[in-house]
């Protein structure tokens with residue numbers, strides 16, 4: 001989905017597909033596309049027209065399957081990323097890439113419906129992986145606070161350290177409950193976009209805080225790669241950005257409250 005000029009604002013995308021007889025011709029560039037370099041095919045979202053909406057003219061979007069090796073479809077290496085260093089991202093270029101109509105995923109102009117079948121669930125996956133990493137960082141921190149001695153006593157006896165542990169555990173539990181509740185509602189078929197956004201927002205922001213405090217509790221050793229904390233801290237950074245930034249999650253949550261009131 002993402003393009004150099006269109007990230008959060010998906011409908012601002014410039015890459016487009018136009019009909020040519022029974023075929024489609026794709027042009028444009030996507031970037032930050034996870035693992036496209038090793039995938040046999042990509043699912044790509046293209047602008048296929050415009051429509052009037054209550055908030056002005058917006059692009060209509062269609063999803064396409066594109067096999068690796070299709071003429072006019074090039075996959076280039078993406079950027080080096082501070083988080084998840086084993087996780088590659090790619091740039092996809094479409095230059096008069098011709099696809100048959102059978103390559104359309106879902107219905108023409110209904111790409112958002114296609115994306116929405118998995119976007120919420122992937123937000124819950126992001127939340128869930130944050131919980132696991134925060135649990136690990138907290139566990140290391142509790143053990144270290146009980147072991148490490150300074151000024152003749154365990155550092156966990158200093159309120160400056162023990163209160164951090166309390167806050168970390170409380171935030172973790174709150175994120176855990178939000179994520180489990182959203183997952184349970186997902187299974188019941190009653191989940192809302194806001195439920196999934198709250199879980200993603202809370203879990204990703206909680207991990208940022210827990211990872212940072214875990215390093216603080218470990219002092220200098222926290223930054224060394226002898227321990228998993230520097231990696232948890234680095235990897236945590238992207239979680240507030242991909243699958244919709246924290247600001248976009250807040251937008252979704254507040255929109256669900258305001259829209260029924262005409263806001």
Ligand SMILES: Cc1cc2nc3c(=O)[nH]c(=O)nc-3n(C[C@H](O)[C@H](O)[C@H](O)COP(=O)(O)OP(=O)(O)OC[C@H]3O[C@@H](n4cnc5c(N)ncnc54)[C@H](O)[C@@H]3O)c2cc1C
Pocket residue numbers: 001002006007008009031032033034035081089238241242243244245246247248251
């Ligand atoms: C490692 C990595 C892998 C990725 N993998 C994929 C992938 O496989 N497929 C894919 O399609 N995308 C992928 N993305 C893209 C990711 O979803 C986008 O980076 C994300 O949606 C944000 O878009 P942007 O980076 O263009 O930032 P922008 O949208 O330009 O945002 C910049 C800043 O402005 C803020 N902002 C924007 N709009 C608003 C608003 N309305 N209200 C308040 N604040 C706002 C944002 O929150 C952010 O702080 C990946 C990104 C990364 C980093």
